[in-house]
Structure formats: C-alpha cells, structure tokens
Amino acid sequence: MANKTSQPTTSPRERAFLMGVEIYGQEGLLPLADSLQELALLAETAGLEVVGELTQQLNRPHAKTFIGSGKVNELKAFVEETLAQVVVFDDELSPRHQRELEVLLGKDVRLLDRTSLILDIFAQHAKTSDGMLQVELAQYEYYLPRLTRAWTHLARQAGGGGGRSGAVGGVGLRGPGETQLEVDRRSISKRISHIKKELERVRAHRLRHRDRRKKSLIPTVALVGYTNAGKSTVLNQLAKADVYVADQLFATLDPTTRRVELPGGYKSLFTDTVGFIQKLPTTLIAAFRATLEEIAEADLLLHVVDISHPNALNHFEAVEETLVDIDAGHIPVITALNKIDLLNDPEKAQLAVEHYPRAIAISALENTGLKELKALLQKSLYETYTPILVRLPYQEGNLISIFHEAGKIERIEHERGGVMIQGRLPGRLIAQFDGWEILSEDINSKDEVA
Template sequence: MAKNKLINTEQLQQRAFLVGANVSTREDLLSQDDSMQELELLAQTAGIEVVGHVTQNLTIPNPKTYIGSGKVDEIKLLVEEFDADLVIFDIELSPRHQRELEKALGDTLQVIDRTALILDIFAQHAHTSEGVLQVELAQYEYRLPRLTRAWTHLARQAGGGGGRTGSVGGVGLRGPGETQLEVDRRTISARIELLKEELEKVRAHRSRYRKQRKRTHIPVISLVGYTNAGKSTLLNKLSDAELFVADKLFATLDPTTRRVSLPGGQKVLFTDTVGFIQKLPTELIAAFRATLEEISAADLLLHVVDITHVNASAQAKSVQETLVEIGAGDIPIITALNKIDGLKDPQGAIAALEDFPNTFPISALTGQGLGALLSGIEEFLYETFIDIDVQIPYDQGQLLSLFYEKGQVKQVVNQEFGTRIIGLIPRRFISRYEPYFSSSLKNSAIDEDDFELE
C-alpha cells in the first residue's frame, strides 16, 4: 500500500500546518475548535507532527481557493515561519481548490484535506486482503478527479507502439500523442474497475455467509460507535477474545465476529466494525460497502459511546447520521455509555445523553455494568412480542417469510395489493414492518408465557 499513499511519507516525519474554515451556512456537529482538535489527533495518528494552525470564518467559500486570498498569504508566511512541508485543511477540498492552493502556497508544499488524511490512516491500518482492497479503491476514487500535470508529467509522443507506462497498477499502453496524464487517468480507471470486481466477490461471499448464519437463528448484534469509543475493548471483555486494542483513532478496520452467551444461556453473535467519525469520506463508505452491510444486516445495534469525551453527544449524533447514510437507520439500538470508570460524576454525564435509546452505563475495561447490559439485550431480543396488523406488499415476500419464521401468525388475508397478516412479532423486527401498518400499533406487549417463542 505504500505506493498508494496520498501523503508523502518518504521523510521520517512530516511537519503539518492545519487550516480550518467555518462557513456560516454549514451546520457541523462539532465546533470549529473541537473539529480542529480532532484533525490534530488524526494527523498524529498518521505519524505527522503538527506545528501550528489557523482558522477563518466565511460567509461563502472562495470559488478559487476556498479561503480568502488574504488568509492564503498569511498561511504562506506561517508555513515558512514554522518550516512546514504539509498543509492539511479540515474540510474536503474540491480538485480545483486543491490545485489553486498548491499554486498559491508554492510547488514544494503539499496540500491535502481531511479526507486524504483519513484515507492515509486507513491505508496504514489495513492488514487483511479485504481491507487493503477497500482502502485502495477509496484512494483511487479520491485521486482520479485530482490528477493534474503537477502530479505527473507530460510524456513525449511515443512514436509507434509506445511502451508500458510504469504508472499505478502497471497496466495500459501509451498511444501516439497521448500525455502521461491521460495514461494515468486511464490506468487508474482500469484499476478501479478491477478493484470493484474483486470487492464484489468479497460482498457476494459475505452475503452467502450471512445467509448461512441466519439459518442458525442466532441473533446478530453489531457494535457501532465513534472511533476510539471502546468497541474492541468491549468485545474482548464480553467474549474473552484478544482483539487488537489501542488508544488511537481507527485502530481496527476489519470486522470481527464472536459468539457470546446471554444470562439466560441464549447464544448471540457480536460483530465489531470500523469506527465512525464526523465527515467520514464518502469514498470510504462506498468502498467499505461489503463491511458496512454487516451493520445493516444486524438484528440489533449496540451503540458504544465514550461518555468521558467532551463531545460525547455530538459524536453519538454523528454515528446516528452515518447509520442513516448506510441504510441502517431503522435497526433497533441499545446504547452503551462506556468508560464510566473514568468519570467523577457518572450520573451527571449519563443524564446529558438521556435522549439516546435504551442506555446502559458500563466500563468495558473493568466489566462494570456488563451484566445489566447483557440482560437488557436479552430482554430486547427474546422476551417481548408485539401485537401488529400489517399489509405486506406482494413484492416484499421476505417480510412475509420473516413473519412466519420469527413471529406468531393469527390471521392471514390475501388482498388486492398485498397480504394482510395479524399476529405477534419480536420487538427487534418491528421497525421493518412499520411502513406497512394497516392499523395502529397496540401499546401493550404480549407476554412470552402466552406463546411459544421461536
């Protein structure tokens, strides 16, 4: 992956100057100061030394350089003063903004944005073949629209057949009159298509594995949360596993599944997934589709929140927004408020997040509160059935099958536009049927003693 780095890592350690831009018309979950602190942590995670920073408030971005021309001149002087060789913007720069900033700040200075920095961190932390493929795809899709002559060189006309270009991927031939820039674009495009094909195979394999897993009728719980919230630590504690844990951002990327016994003896599968962050690059979300589908296929999400973090509420909201973005916004959630062992006033901090669903204060490190958390998961998954009346369209046959498999059917009527079915369904599946309610959902839950559970 070294050849695909978006940041120059030939030196022992780069010196970065950070730039933040607060646009008044844009609403961010984190304040500008907090976002800049997070950007500094990201830079440190990537092995970069931060030597200074500056911010600017804008009404609208400058169409040429995003920030104002006066601020560009100021940054140029500060970069020289601090002897920085890299400028990192706490926004996603358009290809034009990046080109114009590099021209204005000097050809020897590298300008990148938050997205490129996160992609570089993922490249450093990807270890499995799947992870490497996903990160490589995200990097190339980010890089392709940003290819300029500043990145490559104009090739001489290759009279006749030409030769192999030697650019990324080692594929593609240079035709007569074709510039190196055009060769690079074509080569990277071909590499992107190849990576997509490989990842589609991975996606198909995961899909088959999930189908086999569903046949066991063992519920699946996906651990989600902001990066460094303690998900891997929690999975280690629950399953006596030995997953890699580190106090840094994006320490683990690859999904890991472990079997855990609930207090009543039932078995469930816990799956740890990649952590989220505000402004998560869209390229990563697309490239990690196969991995993120592990979340959207879960029966229940366990949202792990670092309750000790000053921006715990904003981080939790960022996770919720990302879940909606990847199509997992309607899956039931239990919230684990982690690291309460580090709080002087646990109740005060917990009260600040009282709007989040089904909260359980825990310490993944010491094990405090894990018994109550597992009991809460058990109650949610197994003990409560809901009485519903739904009309399922004929093109939603999987919902009808799920009802027969997991629920208790009382009455079925085939109608013109779908099948009306009345009965009981485990509460964990209720969100999947909400769009098809044919009458108001009854408030009362049906006790499991009245019916034989699946």
Template sequence: MAGEDALWNADDSLAELASLASTAGAEVVGTMVQRLRAPDPAYYLGRGRARELADLVTEHDLDLIIFDDELSPSQQRHLETLTGTRVIDRTALILDIFAQHARTREGQLQVELAQLEYRLPRLTGHGRQLSRVGGGSRGSGGGGVGGAIGVRGPGETKLEEDRRRIRARISELGRDLEVVRQHRARQRGQRAERAIPVVAIVGYTNSGKSTLFNALTAAGVVAENKLFATLDPTTRHLTLPTHQEILLTDTVGFIQKLPTSLIAAFRATLEEVVEADLLLEIVDITHENAIEQSETVNDVLAELGAVDKPRVTALNKIDRLADADAVDTTLFTNAVPVSAITGRNLDTLLVKVGEVIRAKMVDVRVRLPFERGDLVELFHRRGHVASETPDADGVVVVGSLPRPLLSPFAPFMLGPRGRRTSSRPNVIAPEATAVP
C-alpha cells in the same frame, strides 16, 4: 485548517484533525482558523491568509499542510504552488490512516477503491505533483514523517498513469468487492436461517467499540488509542445472561465529514451494520463532544438507511468520571452507563440487549412432548423462556421466539388456556399472539 460545520465548531473539529494527523504519524506544529463566508475559489483561504501560510511554511520549514475541509483539485494545486509544500485535506488524511490499518483483503480492496476514486479527479494537469506520488510505502513508517501522508497505500499511481488505467482498476476493484459482498450476504443468509439475532456495534472512532467487543467475547481485536484502529468486521458468538445466543459484530468507526464516496467504498463492510437486527451504539460519554459524536453517528446511520433499527446505547468510559451516577441517560436510546475497561455494568447492558431483542419476538405457549428435548433446548438458546412447567403430556413452555423459528414449534402451539390452537400440524399460531 478548519471550516464551520452545522454541528461541530471549528476548534473541536480542528482538535480532532490534529489527532487524526498524529495517528497518521505527523507531528502537529501549528493550526490556523479563518472564518469565511464562502471559500476562495483559488486558495480556499482568503488571499492574504494564504500568503501568511506560505510564510509560515518557509519560517518553520513545514512539510505538510492539512485542511479540515475538502479542497477542490485546483485549490489544492494552487496552494501547493503558492506554499511550495504538500497540501492535503481531511479526506486524504483519513484515507491514509485507512491504508495503514487495513489488514484483510476486503479492507485493502475497499481502501484502494476509495483512494482511486479520490485521486481520479485530481489527475488532470496535476503532473508535477504526481511525479512525487506513489512510493508505495504503505504502513512502512519509512521516509519523512509527514511527507508520506496521503500518498501511502495501494495504487502506486504514477504521474504517467492515465485515467483510463485508473478507471479500469476501479471497475476491477468493484468486481472483486462484489464477490466479497456476495460472500458476506451468503454468510448472513445462513445466520438468518439459524435465526440468531445479529447485534452490530456502531459508534464514533475511538469510543471503545473494540474494547467492549473484547470484554464481551474475549476476541482479542486490536483496541488502541488511535483513530480507526479497526477497519474490518469481526463477528463472535455471545450468550446473554438470559441464555439467549446472539452474534456480535465489531466494525469500522464513524467520524464527521466522512465523504460519501468513502462510505460507498466500504459498502461490503457496512452492510454488516445495515443488516443487523440491533445496533449497540458506543458513546465515549467522557468526550467533550459526546453529543456531536453521537449525532454524527446518527447522520451516517441515516445515510446507510439503518437509523431506525432497534438500538441500545452504551455510555462508555464511566471509570473516568468522578460521579458515574450523574450520567444523563435520557438523551440516548435505551442507554446504560458502562466501563468496557473495568467491566462495570456490562451485565446490565447485556440484559438490556436481550430485552430489546425479545421485544421483536413472538409470544408463544407450547406443550413440547417429553421426547422433544431438542425443541426445549432450542427454545432456550434462540428464544426467551418465561416459564417451563411439566404436566402429564409434556413440558409447557411460555415465552417468546424469533419469527423465523416458529415452524418446528407450530404443531405444539397452545391457546391461552392450554388448548391446541389448531388441529392441523405445521400451522403457525395466529398473528394475534405477536407482541405489538
């Protein structure tokens, strides 16, 4: 079932829904599209189409119907009564995949929260269906193939469980996640103190984020031809070809029609993106909806308030193209065509990342005394060294440094002609030295 979206056409969206369904373990038997001015309040579909659907269910003995758009709780109930089979929507399907793929406690808490938020409004007068819910067969793969989709995962919400208990669990999860969030915030605080730039990989699901992350860091994150293979953020050190150090984070992918409640539930995870210094967007440039996917990524980033961060775009999977040189990079920000699998152009990509990070740093000239080899080394690791020239009093280093790292260098700052800019120690060179 698909509806029209401003950006995506119904067939493409439906094809994506089918791959989500197979990722969740269902076998897709057929699809149906109806163009509607407005969804029917009772059945979402027109009445005639809804009855047609019921006939199909009987004829092919189907055990699951998935709608590409969000159904209201009453539409879902009416459709289940009419067709005599389980009816779920895209959101429930995505939540099911998330439940199967959540590995860490943080991921599991977030999925449980999102699932309970989703189920809560669907509880009222929903008794009959809910008695079938809550086998607790998370990720077991047991039971009927399609039948379990949408009910797996934590929660084990039984029919009899009242909304009060769910609400209590929701606030408990909220508190637990707040602890996780604060822990992550502390970690980020420590990184910020060390002035290591954080680069977050973002992109549509299945674009190759984890493959690229592994290629760059040898981290061994699971990369699969599955939607939402990655839910939990992983961060690794990486040294750029310019000897500069960065932290690279791989995290959950985006998809169109992600419900806001789900984005909210994943706040702890997504803050890694929000707090990053630079976004490395991965686009599967061989996908026929590459542009739509990238637009969707922008929409989600806008919702997170991260759309204006410095960005480098990796146009991935060029090994699948007959003519990789024909890739149009002009539609994206700082784009580099790459192949995460063959490693092609990954060095160019990293040089670009280094350049964009450097543009945010402050230009400096310092004369470091010979006994301050530690500062020379720090300059190389955290900043960018353009030149390094020894003279009688020390080593003159010209280059750029991240702003939080300026203070240990302040006593050694030089003016444009090699003079000290200030006789007072511990005064940072004037703002005029900042890159515009």
C-alpha cells in the same frame, strides 16, 4: 572499555500545520476549535507532528484557493516559520483548490485535506485483503479527478495498491496523440473497475454468510460508534475475545464477528465495525459498502458512546446521521455510555442516560454495568415481540418455520396455496416478512413485551 552499541533510530515525523475554516451557514457538528483538535489527533494517528494551526471565518469559500488570498500569504508565512512540510485542511478541497494552493505554497510543501488524511490512516490500518481493496478503491476515486501529472504521484499517495496487480503500475505504451495524463487516467479507471468487481464478490460472499446466520435464527448485533469510543473493548468483554484495541482513531477497520452468550443461555453474534467520524468521506462510505451492510442487516445496533468526551452528544449525532446515510436508521438501538470510569462525578453518567435512547452507563475497561447491558440485550433480542398477521405461500417454508420456531402463534389457517398466521414475532425478525404482512385494524401496531 566496553564497545558502545548503536541505538536504533526512528526517522523524524513530518511537521504538519493545520488550517481550519468555518463557513457561515455550513457549521459542522463540532465547533471549529474542537474540529481542529480532532484533526490534530487524526494527523498524529497518521504519523505527523502538529506544529501549529490557523483559522478563518468566511461567508463562502474562495473560488480559486478556498481561503482568501491574504490568508494564503499568512498561512505560507507560518509554514516557513514553523518549518512545516505538510499543510492539512480540515475540509475536503476541490481539485481546483488543491492545484492552486499547491502552486502558492510551493513545491516543497505537501498539501492534504481531511479526506486524504483519513484515507491515509485507513491505508495504514487495513489488514485484510478485503479491507485493503476497499481503501484502495476510495483512494483512487478520490485522487483520479485530482490527477494532473504522472501517475507515480497517485501511486505513492494511494499506498501503492496498484502494485499488487500491476493494473496501474504497468501503464503501457501510449497510442498516437495520447498524452501521458490520458494514459494514466484510463489505466486508473480500469483499476477502479477491477476493484469494484472484486468487492462485488466480497459483498456476495458476505451476503451468503448473513443468509446462513438468518436461517440459524441466531440474532446479530452490530457495534457502532464514533472512532475511539471503545467498541472493541466492549466486544472483548462481552465475548471474552481478543480483538485488537488501541487508544487511537480508527485502530480497527475490518469487521470482526464473535459469539456472545446472553443471560438464560441465549446466543447472539456481535460484529465490531469501522468507527465513524464527522465529515466521513463519501468515497469511504461508498467503498466500504460491503462492510457497512453488516450494520444495515443487523437485528440490533449497540451504539457505544464515549461519555467522558466533552463532545459526546455531537459524536452521537454524527453516528446517527451516518446510520441514516447507509440505510440503517430503522434498526432498533441500545446506547452504551462507555468510559464512566473517566468521569470525575460518576453520577453524571446516570444523568446522561436520560438524554440518550435506551441507554445504560458502563465501563468496558472495568467491567462495570456489563451484566445489566447483557440483560437489556437479551430482552431486546428475545423478549420484545411485535404483533403480526401474514399470508405465506407454502413455497416460503423457511419463513413458516421461523414463525413456528421463534414466534408465538395465536391463530393459523391453512388455505389453498398458502397459510395465514397471526401471532407475535421478535421485533428483530419482522423485516424478513416484508411483503407478506397483512395490514389489519385487528392488530395492535405497538410493540408488546412478552
């Protein structure tokens, strides 16, 4: 008889129970049921098994426990019935709410809110040292006000980030009269300060790269969109690249830049950035500032929308709101309505185009509509000109060169100490001349197409 070989086994996933609350007057972009469905996807992405959900509508959050005392008892009963080990709230809980609920639900139940769940996913998916630093900073800033006992709880939740440098792990000896909690908080605050300094260096490094790209006059396009909209697939098709793709939320976090050839031999640089989501934690937006600046400094945004999703318009609005939050709301946008291959009626995609700004229907997976998308990108980057009149000092030789190389000069006058140039520039370059532009009634403020 042949020997039986043992099959590898995987540890069972933790069982998670979801709790959703709708506060009158504070409704989110998604209806409560859809928001909970998204929370379930987040939980599964984090490696949890969802075993049930509960909802409540409130005029305002309960001061101590966020939900009412009766609902807490109901939640506890469901947790015991389903043998859930984790309870996940669809909102960010305050430190007080978290402490009270942890006591009432019992020490054997782990409590997460939407923010901590997203932070956990980011910790799992960050691959580069920059990305891991950004996630670590967001985790520590989130957990610091919630620290109520020994730091080991925080270190476990925060992915053990402090272990890399020992700044948090090596707590050290306590001074006279100093509690362990005070030592923990002081040590974590030092680690936060250290990470911020490291990220400032990352930010400065990326700034130098962006400056070099600007001097090369190769325009940059940032891909933005709701998580799992298909941005990485779009980039792979446009650039013939091999960016990691997975049908899950936040599959890629670290920015990836690829060169894309546009019609007519024109070149451009495309950067794939972290996907957005409704109720995106403010700690993440702050921590990912260095990454999100890649969006804010782009010449053009390519907003990828999963048009097959029932909440596509809500997702679009969530991304638009986040773009305003990161000071990128002024950048020109082209909207790519992706995944039309998943629609039962393809004509719906063409009808949807009318509801989105400068939109084009595509299927990145099946390479449908990408030729037309490239043509629209090339026209937006190289053929859309804006009238401008500037007076530049001779020391600004770089800007004078940009006007000569990329613009269309209609009049130029050499003056003492500088030069006055009137003409037209690609819209993507106008921002570089802020502070030098002369407002004149002789210039038509509307964009023209050459």
